[in-house]
Amino acid sequence: MKFRLPTLFILITLFGVCIGLANRCFSQPDSLASLRGKTQTQANQTIGKKTYVSDFVPAQNALTKQRRRLRNTLPANCDVVRELKWRRNNYVYYAWLQLEDGEWVVFDTSYHHEDRAIIFDDYLD
Numbered sequence: 001m002k003f004r005l006p007t008l009f010i011l012i013t014l015f016g017v018c019i020g021l022a023n024r025c026f027s028q029p030d031s032l033a034s035l036r037g038k039t040q041t042q043a044n045q046t047i048g049k050k051t052y053v054s055d056f057v058p059a060q061n062a063l064t065k066q067r068r069r070l071r072n073t074l075p076a077n078c079d080v081v082r083e084l085k086w087r088r089n090n091y092v093y094y095a096w097l098q099l100e101d102g103e104w105v106v107f108d109t110s111y112h113h114e115d116r117a118i119i120f121d122d123y124l125d
Helices: 005-026 040-047
Strands: 052-056 081-088 091-100 103-113
Touching: 040 081, 040 091, 040 103
Parallel strands: none
Antiparallel strands: 052 081, 081 091, 091 103
């Protein structure tokens, strides 16, 4: 099967566009893992305006699929957790914060694609 040069060029271009789109849709946001240790204000400056904020007591609340990892990462002295959530480019980003010296500080983060299983940034660092 012979391809003419313009047809081959179009096929290669389409392949490159598909690879670029896949990389954009499934790439890890660099700024998410860097939020650990930052304050809530700094997190909002890094990611942008949050779409959801919730405070919960881990011992009393059932842990959702996104919160299950907190069993392993929750600091021992943390009684209340603040959860921040952002929606950007078909992704949902999470940051969990604890109160330290009167200020909310990020201790864990994760994200997932809206159409995919949850992806934790720890495994992608």
